[in-house]
Amino acid sequence: MFRVFLSTVVIGILVLAYHFQIPPRDLDLSYFTEDQILESYKIDITNIEDGVYQVQGQITPGDCERFKQQIPRRSVVYLHSPGGYVEEAICISEYVYRSNIHTVVSREQEDEYVICASACTYIFVSGKTRTLRGEPFVGFHSPGQPHFMLFASDPRRIQHSAYKVGRLMRELLYYVGADHPDLVDLFFNHPNEIMYKFDAQHIERFPGSIYFATDYDNFYGLTRKV
Secondary structure, eight states: OHHHHHHHHHHHHHHHHHHTTOOOTTSOOOOOOHHHHHHTTOOEEEEEETTEEEEESOBOTTHHHHHHHHSOTTOEEEEEBOOBOHHHHHHHHHHHHHTTOEEEEEEOSTTOOOEEETTHHHHHHTSSSEEEEESOEEEEOOOOOOHHHHTTSOHHHHHHHHHHHHHHHHHHHHHTTOOOHHHHHHHHSSOTTSOEEOOHHHHHHSGGGGGGOSEEEEETTEEEEO
């Protein structure tokens, strides 16, 4: 009887190991600290011409200070970022709004890949003028924790962080005047596990979301100044 029980336990452990893809002990693994992971995604700020900048890469801790140091007031900023740390992006957004910076997300050629998603959208919506041009990927989802942090964090800490981030986001949208219900829904109504694509068809269904940008230049066929 004991042998049957022991066999059942062993089989159960093997099934769980396969399900969660637990690696064998003899597998040569390389582990990376959080700092090493973030270092590989540092944002790149390039001065294209006088008063015009390209901001490209993932938003990580310390980028707000770099943004303030390298991008002066009333500049034009082209964004190309998949997002990143929400609180850092909110810090950048507040600077963008106070500094009358103009934001642009532009994909004018078919062979280009341009994205402004997740936390990048907070920076974009904080611009004095906000231009969407061509057919970039503009993506929304609700805020969440990076996967490598979920397994290392206390569940209570994760819950508190989610509440805090949600409150900061709502305050930011109100602060920059992007608080139309249709627009707020874009930032909160899509699960963190997916990325919702924003385009002209969404504006047709939810007219208030047009206030996400102030200028549409052939954005999926839509050309309009709000």
